[in-house]
Amino acid sequence: MNGMRTLGAKPWIWSFAAAVIVWVTTVWFTGGSSAVGLSQATLTFAAFSIIVGVGQMFVITLGPGNIDLSVPATMTLSGTVALKVMDVQDSMILVGLLLAIFVGIAIGMGNYALIKLLRIPPIIATLSMSFIVQSFAIWTNRGLRIKPPEMLSSFATSYTFGIPNVALIALLISVLAWVLLEKSVYGRRISAIGQSSFAARMAGIPIDGTRFVTYVLCSVLAALCGYLLASFSGGAALNMGAEYLLMSIAVVVIGGTAVAGGNSNVPGIWGASLFMFLVVSMLNTYGFGAGVRLILTGLIIIAVILAAGGRKALR
Amino acid sequence: MNESVPKPEVAAARGVKVAFGAVKALDGADLIIRQSECVGLVGHNGAGKSTIVNVINGGLSPHEGTISYGGVEAQGISTARAHGIRCVFQELSLCPNLTVAENARVMHSDLKGSGWRRRGLELVTQKLDDIFPGHAIDCESVVEDLSIAERQMVEIAISFAAVAEAPKLVILDEPTSSLDAGLAAQLMAYVRRFVGSGGSVLLISHILGEILSTSDRIVVMKDGKVVADRPASEFDTRRLVEAMGSVVRHQGWERAAKAHSGQPVLSVQLHPRSSHRLQAFGGEIVGLAGLGGHGQTEALLEIYLSANGNWWPTKEPKMAFVAGDRALNGAFPLWSILKNLSISSLKGLSKRKLIDPVREQEVSERWKKRIEIRTPDMHNPILSLSGGNQQKVLFARALATTSKIVLMDDPMRGVDIGTKQEVYEILRSEASAGRTFIWYSTEMDEIRLCDRVYVFRDGAIADELVGADITEANVLAASFAGGAAA
Structure with a gap:
């Protein structure tokens, strides 16, 4: 029985293994001098992918066809709106954060309203939503670039015990997501819906309520990520x-x-996010041009998915 | 009719045995169809009617016994077709994306060469006019655009149509189930004309009136065997129902003939044509009987879905559901037995929305013992269990809830007899503790365990049987249209 459990816990191993291999080869190529710098940069940039990835993971768990394509537009809108409202004042940081979360909730509700009321498949509903949201962002932004409040931007770009603050926030979110997924009633429900929506319904699970909460959760995480990214990159x-x-x-x-839904894990998102950034920096270190870099990135991703997919073919 | 000289055989199956796993679908059945006669075939669900049809049309090779066409032993679908055997299936088999003429081409490979479309069109139109005079079907339309009844009419017309060779035997499996009375009468009149002109028909129907008035000879099947084979004139509705019933009387458990006091826990009007409201009282086992696919599952789904909301989790769900089709609407294949068992009762097992693993484990161990789930560890995947044990997990899932009403959608399909006995025992004790069960079953032995039974026919409740009236004969009589008069 323990054998079964360790086997079940395996899918995330692959992304970590890939990340470690790429890290070692990059550091080895630079003669070890880049170890600390590379690690810190990786953690910083991976943090943003982790935050949106966790949200997307909950949606994908809901089963085939469930996906949220409004993530980029949500990030942009929450970033622009929050910076505009905060208007470089440190006292407004919390208001800006609450506003970003509110933007996320509103977009999530809009997404599910389109999916449910107009019976549009999620892929199209969230894509059309993202056009609306993006237009909104253009309208609020109007081409001006407002800087984030001083305190917020220094928080987003500094380190605690050598670890980037944004990575710590991503860690906190990941722990909460893990508890939600593995230990809570809600986590069981989304997994059940992802395996068989009809069986879940007949087992007494409120399908619409659960899916609604999931889409809202994904948008809120995207909005939060947009808020942090805007603060980190100075606008x-x-x-x-x-x-x-x-x-x-x-x-x-x-x-x-x-x-296919029903089966997800949080640690794998960390491994994958670190890996994705490391691949790009490794190819940069080797001095490849942009074209070769993109092709190699694509090939490496395919290789990792194939390696991990061999295990799951048992299903 | 002059029976002194037997007419030549068109198709014959002798001593046929077919088994699907441990289930004997046919257990030495004989069916002989002669030229220019209409044979009626009746029997309840699982009696082996469809199986013997598939043997005769060549779709299924028997494990024992012989098949012959026109006196010559042969096998296979193409051989059967070459001998003029045609079959109209119960589940419609037209291609919905093709036109009527194109469908005719699919069934008649002789329809070839240039202009096959026009000839196919003429062929089907003419046959439709012949069988169903006054029909309004546009034969140039795509099958998708036709109603269910029209599709059935087209399929019948295509089967009776002659291209190079006229059909010798047409098998009609429940041909009137989607036709109204007028069209059914037209079809039966055509069957008589077809038989009169030398053709043969094997007619399967649950409408006994049709069988009695149209057939020359009636064959009654039960448990994979032919139990009666006599001229139609020797039967009437009552005798036919008796012939279908079982000979051996099984003993059900003793029902406490309790008088119901107070309000029913459930009372719904299911279908406008239903003769009774479906009612259930506390502590009662209510059976839904009748032939399979006559609206029992739909009734259960309707009751369940209208009671359980889809938006907010209810504090105490009023009903729980035990699925009959594990793969479709029961088990969660990626999960352990434990998670599959506890999914419906997580609300009671959690504190502040987080699941308490200790209590979840306790509940699962309790049910493992009570319902005897055969596994060394409840953390094993659900798919490691046999079908019967998976079904037990689904029972435990429903019974572990606090729901007062449990709906069961023929959950014992494909479950071995030992498991059944264990589960019956638990149902009885749960019912005496005040739970109400609404149980759709296709097995007569299970229907006899119920306190009250509603018999379904064509999507509506046709009859209500209580206590000692719950007998196979009464259920069958109510299941078959025309049987009610008996």
């Missing part, structure tokens, strides 16, 4: 969320969460 930009669309999905898949 919100309209394209700041763009790379997180593919990233949020890729880290979930590479992390060993079943795309």
Whole structure:
């Protein structure tokens, strides 16, 4: 029985193994001088992927067809709105945070309203939602670049015990998500829905309520990530969320969460996020051009998914 | 009819045995169809009617026994077709994305060469006019756009149509189930004309009136055997129902003939045509009987879905549901036995929304012992269990809740007899403790365990039986249209 459990806990191993291999080769190439710097940069940038990845993971757990494509637009809107409201004043930091969360809740509710009321598949509903949200962001932003409050931006860019603050926040969110997924009634419910929506219904699970909460949760995490990213990079930009669309999905898949739903894990998202950043910096260190870098990134991702997928083929 | 000289055989199955695993679908059945006669085939669910049809049309090779067409032993679908055997299936088999003429081409490979579309169209139109005069079917439309009744009519017309060779034997499996009375009468009249002109028909129907008025000879099947094979004139509705019933009387447990006091815990009007409201009192086992697929599962789903909300978790769910089709709506394949068992009662097992693992373990061990789930460890995956034990987990899932009403959708399908006895025992003790069970079953032995039984026919409740009236004969009589008069 213990054998079964360790086997079940395995899917995330692969993403960590890949991350470690890439880290070692990069550090070895630079003769060990980059070890600390590389680790800190990786943790910082991985933190943002982790936060959106956790949200996306909950949605993907709901089963085939469930996905949230409004993540980048949500990040952009919450970042721009929060910075505008805070207006460089340290006293407004909390108000800005609450506003970002509110933006997330509103977008999540909008997403599920489209899915449920208009019976649009989630992939299209969240994509159309993201157009609305992006237009909103353009309208509020109007091309000006407001700086984040001083205290907030120094918090986002500094370290505690040598670990980036944003990584600590990502760790806190991940622990909460893990408890939610593994220990709570809600976690059982989304896993049940992901395995068989009809069976879940007949087992007395409120499907609509659970799915609604999940879409809201995903949007709130994206909004939170947008708030942090805008503070970290010294201002919100309209394209700041763009790379997180593919990233949020890729880290979930590479992390060993079943795309078919019902089976997910939080640690894998860490491994995958670290790996994704490390691959890019490794190829940079080797001095490859942008084109070769993208091709190699793609190939490496495919290799990792194949290696991890061999295990899951048992299903 | 002059029976002194036997007419030549069209198709014959002799001493046929077919087994699916441990289930004997056919246990030495004989069925002979002669030229220019209509044979009626009746029997309750699982009697082996569909299996013997599949043997005769060549779709299924028997494990024992012989098949012959026109006196020549042969086997296989193409051989059967070459001997003029045609079959109209109960579940419609037209391709919905093709037109009527194109479907005719699918069934008749002789329809070839240039202009096959036009000829197919003429062929089907003419046959439809012939069988169902006054029909309004546009044969150039795609099958998808036709109603269920129209599709059935088209399929019948295509089967009776002759391209190169006229059909010799047409098997009609429940052909009138989706036709109204007028169309059914037209079809039966055509069957008589077809038989009169030398063709043969094997007619399967649960409408006994149809069988009695149209057939020359009636074959009654039960438990994979032919139990009666006599000219139709020797039968009437009552005798037919008796022939279908079981010979050996099993003993049900003794029902406490309790008088119901107070309000029913459940009372619903299911279908506008239902003759009774479905009612259930506390501590009662209510059976839903009738032939399979006559609306019992739909009734259970309707009752369940209207009682359980889809948005907010209810504090104390009013009803629990035991699925009959484990793979479709029961087990969660990725989970352990433990998680599968506790999913419906997590509310009572958690503190501040977090599951208490100790109490979850306790509950699962208690049910493991009580319902005897055969596994060394409840953390093993659910799929490591045999089908019967998986079913027990689903029972335990429902019984572990605090729900006062438990709905059961034919949960004993494919469960061995030992497991059944264990579960019956638990149902009885739970019922005497005040739980109400609503139990759809296709097995007569289980229906006899119920305190009250509603017999379903065509999606509506046709009859209510209480106490000593719950007998196989009464259930069968109510299940078959026309049987009510007996």
